[in-house]
Amino acid sequence: MRRFLFVGCGNMGGAIASAAMRAIPHARITVVDPSPERAKALLPAGMAVETHPDFAKLGEARFDLGILCVKPQQFAELSPLAISVIRSGAIASIMAGVTLDALAARLGSERIARTMPNLPALVGQAMTVGVAADGLTQADRRMVATLFEAVGQFRWLSDETLIDAATAVAGSGPGYIFAFAQYMMEAAVASGMDAALADLLVRQTFRGAAELMHADPRTAEELKKAVTSKAGTTEAGLAVFEAEGALPELCLKAVAAAAQRARELSRTAAPESPRQ
Ligand SMILES: NC(=O)C1=CN([C@@H]2O[C@H](COP(=O)(O)OP(=O)(O)OC[C@H]3O[C@@H](n4cnc5c(N)ncnc54)[C@H](O)[C@@H]3O)[C@@H](O)[C@H]2O)C=CC1
Numbered sequence: 001m002r003r004f005l006f007v008g009c010g011n012m013g014g015a016i017a018s019a020a021m022r023a024i025p026h027a028r029i030t031v032v033d034p035s036p037e038r039a040k041a042l043l044p045a046g047m048a049v050e051t052h053p054d055f056a057k058l059g060e061a062r063f064d065l066g067i068l069c070v071k072p073q074q075f076a077e078l079s080p081l082a083i084s085v086i087r088s089g090a091i092a093s094i095m096a097g098v099t100l101d102a103l104a105a106r107l108g109s110e111r112i113a114r115t116m117p118n119l120p121a122l123v124g125q126a127m128t129v130g131v132a133a134d135g136l137t138q139a140d141r142r143m144v145a146t147l148f149e150a151v152g153q154f155r156w157l158s159d160e161t162l163i164d165a166a167t168a169v170a171g172s173g174p175g176y177i178f179a180f181a182q183y184m185m186e187a188a189v190a191s192g193m194d195a196a197l198a199d200l201l202v203r204q205t206f207r208g209a210a211e212l213m214h215a216d217p218r219t220a221e222e223l224k225k226a227v228t229s230k231a232g233t234t235e236a237g238l239a240v241f242e243a244e245g246a247l248p249e250l251c252l253k254a255v256a257a258a259a260q261r262a263r264e265l266s267r268t269a270a271p272e273s274p275r276q
């Protein structure tokens, strides 16, 4: 039996805890969240989860893995009691921009993984990367990988500096895709469609394109060419997206800006004193 402690059960904690309950046999899940009603609403009905508003009743409890799913500011405010419970086992953080050094300094433990999942965890299709501190054992690494494989795909990174780029591409990536869908819907409405039809056309086009890209071994560029007829409509649309300074350059700039923000968050969340 694996005992998982979820610290924070909002969008991401709720999604990962739900998947763990479904996919990991004998997982025993405990959730601490000051909004237990919201937390329960985000978890599947009828599943056995112990939910607490704080750590008051957990002083003696021990866990195999604590998963930190709070915002970085909320992490900074965790009580000494919370920290002593969390560090009873291995620890996985999903917080953007909180480094292994900052985690180790605050938690007083080296059995830590810093991970970055994304919101499609809600439908079991997350992309998660992780980087392990030296103190994480092989058994801990397998436990962390098993947890994140329950919500999608998981890869270990060998270098922590890559996690900022991974955050900019995959952590934030669904937000860019949803923004693109939003603008396509707005363009469809501007072309005369009603909002419901625009919504249907864009949702199904995104779903179909994503499933094709998953199922078909051709590269994204090859698939793009398969849609594009010589002197046809796609070519006309792509000429706008691929004009100088347009989408390719915007993607480079957006990923660089998000990675830069991740680095800034790391500096803000840096430990006040270096770890011993
Ligand atoms: N939303 C996203 O797409 C992604 C978010 N992340 C990271 O996940 C973390 C959580 O993000 P969301 O789930 O979106 O936020 P959220 O606001 O939905 O969830 C945070 C939860 O933590 C709870 N909380 C606050 N203080 C607490 C405490 N002292 N003890 C226990 N629980 C406490 C809140 O009540 C809330 O339910 C952030 O650090 C973010 O960087 C990582 C990847 C993707």
Ligand SMILES: O=C(O)[C@@H]1CCC=N1
Pocket: 096, 167, 171, 172
């Ligand atoms: O926007 C953020 O900071 C978090 C991390 C990746 C997705 N959401």
